Amino acid sequence: MRQIDRLCWWLADAMSGALDRDERAAVLGDLAESAVPARRAAREMLGLVLRRQVSLWAHIEPWLALVTLAVPSGIALAHLGKFWADGSAAYLWMYATGAGPQGLRQTVWQGAPDLTVLVLWLSLNAVTLAGWAWLAGAAARSMAGGAMLLVAPAFLAVLVLGTAGTVSVGRFSGSATVVYGAVVPALLRVCLVVLPLLAGLIHGGVVPLRRTHVVMVLAIGLLELRGLASLQVALSPLVGRGHWATRLGLAAIMIWPAVYLLFRPAVEGRYSMAAMREP
């Protein structure tokens, strides 16, 4: 088999992943039985996947996933992730360089650096960001269903481009500019936002039914609200500060994924005492 044929069959197989399991098996079987040339197989698979996507977008759910989750959560996560990542890197730099009380006056320590406070603050931020990103991904997956093929890239694009043009809060000197001003924030954003979001988008389609899932989603939902003040500061150039409607809107954006994941099975009547019991 020529390389190009192998590539075309690989493409056809990869694209068939967008179909549901039974249809994927039937279509790949039909292509194998018909012994169609590799290029035609890839072309036909592309045609079927595109037709399926078009028909999915004729329903409201993918649009809702895009408008209520991918865009608002993507922008909010991008800004809060950048705000906390930059801040964490700045605090780490100050701690590492033994900054004096003058420099630390505006930080969470209000004086002498305390490693316990720093670790607690970083950990809470990390759990909040990762939990929110995972919930947002899981809710988008659950809402969009098969239309994830387009919703997921859109979500990631909003996340990556959401903070385009903004400047870093850290002011470092020497080699610290690269390490604490760029590398550490980038790593934190990838680990605490991008990876959990991807995990939610890929594996999070199953809505919570068991008690542990419900407790976990509720806990993350509540934890997110402690980030509301930070999110408001992070987004202040875009939405202003202080107005109650702004605060309410941002809170709604933050907890919507948790609310959706908790209430969708309830609306569909899928909660039952048996399902809520632990295995």
Place this chain on the structure above:
Amino acid sequence: MNLGEFEFFVLSASMRLGDEAYGASVRREIEDATGRPCSIGALYTTIDRLEGKGLVQTRMGESTPLRGGRPKRMIRVTAAGRRGAAAFYQAVQRVTDGVAWVTK
């Protein structure tokens, strides 16, 4: 029940094939009869549409080595499907009655 041309082809091919009607066989039947390529995308979305209208029923069938061990999607035309196809065919007959198709 309004049918499109391709829907009618799928129904007719499935009727002719009977218990052997599934994706690949229906596709072969249509390509042989019309002399035109029949894409899998058009075929499967049409089967779904016909199923949604209650004109066919589908189920996953057996797998064969020829298909790489993958199952077939078997198609069965329902009574409503037979009535719909018959009505379409009669409409074609009526509208073409007396028309001379052969040109110089």
